[in-house]
Amino acid sequence: MSLVIAKFGGTSVANYSAMVNCAKIVLNNPKTRLVVVSASSGVTNLLVELIRPSITDEDRVLRLTQIAAIQYEIIDRLPRSEVLIAQIDLLLSRVTHLSESLVLNRSKQLIDELLSIGEQCSSLLFSYVLRQQGLVAEKFDVRDVMRTDSHFGKAEPQLTDIFERSNELLRPLLEETVIVTQGFIGANHDGITTTLGRGGSDYSAALLAEALNAETVEIWTDVAGIYTTDPRLAPNARAINEISFNEAAEMATFGAKVLHPSTILPAVRKGIQVFVGSSKAPDDGGTWIRNQIDHSPTYRAIAIRKDQTLLNLHSFDMLHTHGFLADVFAILARHKISVDLITTSEVNVSLTLDKTGSDSSGQQLLSSTLIEELERHCDVKVETNLCLVALIGNKIPSTTGICSRVFEVLADFNVRMSSFGASEHNLCFLVSDHDAAHVVDALHRNLFES
Known part of the structure; x- marks a missing residue:
């Protein structure tokens, strides 16, 4: 089976309308069987604010309300499902409990669990959006396959375990349904939630692509590919049609925000091509990252x-x-x-x-x-x-x-x-x-x- 893995960033799943755009991208490519999502835009930042030792009770309530509002904007546009509402409410209750627990216990383990809930919510909601658009789709808990060490906050993936568990637990599901799972998070060998560090959703998608021997990883974001530089700094910056793995790795390492620095590594190991495009304008094209390219300029x-x-x-x-x-x-x-x-x-x-x-x-x-x-x-x-x-x-x-x-x-x-x-x-x-x-x-x- 030729497998395409689509990863949608926070702005791509920011709200209901954005999720529908992403659902159409999945619908348009039958090879897309695995979808990896970030937390909806703004949610992770709000969760990080809940971690601050100096946060007041009033600010905590405000942040919790804002997080809930982002989820319910999407729920309210979907066919009413008491099951979905109950699942989201359970996750939101967990956020409240963890944020209160952190007042007395500044455990990195608790922090990682709290930060993971943004992706848990968005993956659940996006699976329902896909169903609304006519696809057979299910949420899958990536922690069942994304095994890491116990370095909370920046956990190191355990590749052998990820490969074995992905092929045992995840691959069979892809034959029957589109699977929606979470980026950024994993679990150690005791099943305790870990995170891969900010921006780790790209890395998650690439690791799963490597484990499942995917054909392509698509990184869908809010810009139509990788540019010669940040257009906000140089107004005449232009999109790049294709770049090599080496160039992309350098760009990611040295700050290109479209890619997480670690994303390229699993792709290089397996020769998996990577596409970067805009979920807001998927027909505008994007940037292909490949091992072999036609043109290698001195200045890229x-x-x-x-x-x-x-x-x-x-x-x-x-x-x-x-x-x-x-x-x-x-x-x-x-x-x-x-x-x-x-x-x-x-x-x-x-x-x-x-x-x-x-x-x-x-x-x-x-x-x-x-x-x-x-x-x-x-x-x-x-x-x-x-x-x-x-x-x-x-x-x-x-x-x-x-x-x-x-x-x-x-x-x-x-x-x-x-x-x-x-x-x-x-x-x-x-x-x-x-x-x-x-x-x-x-x-x-x-x-x-x-």
Whole structure:
């Protein structure tokens, strides 16, 4: 069976009308047998607000009311079903109970369960919308197959278990019905709910595609594909018809919001093509991500990632000695800190860190404990309010004149750090939040529009 997996993001399932648009996309492709959904737009943010330790009882009631209103806007447009209403009300009651429990118990386990309820609601509602549109559809609890470790907030999928359970429990259902399931969430081996980190719905869809050997993963969002950069920063940004896995992985990693950074990995492992399109305008086309493409330009896109942290480590112990970097990275690994870019001199190391995919609990990226451990080895300086800008393309280090052309454009801006040569597909630099939008616009005008 040729299988297409369609993933619909939060804006695509934001309300009843949006869900109907998505249902038509599913109806139009008989190969679409598995649908993965995010929480309806705004719900996860409201759930995150319920986690805040400082939330008042009045604010809690307001957020709970807002969450319920989003669900009932959809229910009220469907044929009345006491079963559906009872199921949604049970989930909403669970939100209330968990949010109250978090006042006394700040357990990451409880937080993950609370955050999972947005996807549980949207998948249930979308299965009813599909039925209303004439499809045989059922909700499936992804936690039965999406096995993870117990790192609540950013759980690591257990691939062997996912493959085995997907083929045992999920594949037989796809022969008979369209299955609607949840992105973003999973369960550990004890069946306790976990989450994959913000934006993990794309990753969920790709993992299921890999496990089920799907032909295509469709990522339906609110834009018609992947653009050369954010159109809000460069008005002449244009849609890209197709890009390679390598280029897409770079774009996702360095901030392209259309894709979650981990999405491409399962697709690359199985050679599964990925399509990115707009659920609001599915006939407008989109971007295909494939292993083999016809055209590989030097400049493909510009990605930007905000809210970056620069960690500067200075120590004369680095001079003509060994083991310093090993000690530093061992400390960062213990605290589950992922390093993006790194530059070194004889006595100084600079590292960029990013909050993408960090714990949903909002825990501070660099804890005081981590800083204290690092300070036993070196002087530590932390800089914030920075943006990472990445020029994505092909054979960048081996193409004459790229650096001179790029840094000529950047002559009027302060570049805090740069990274070049480690990858064939990117040139990265760190600039201030204040300059970032101007930098992207200037680069796009000079490299893509001239």
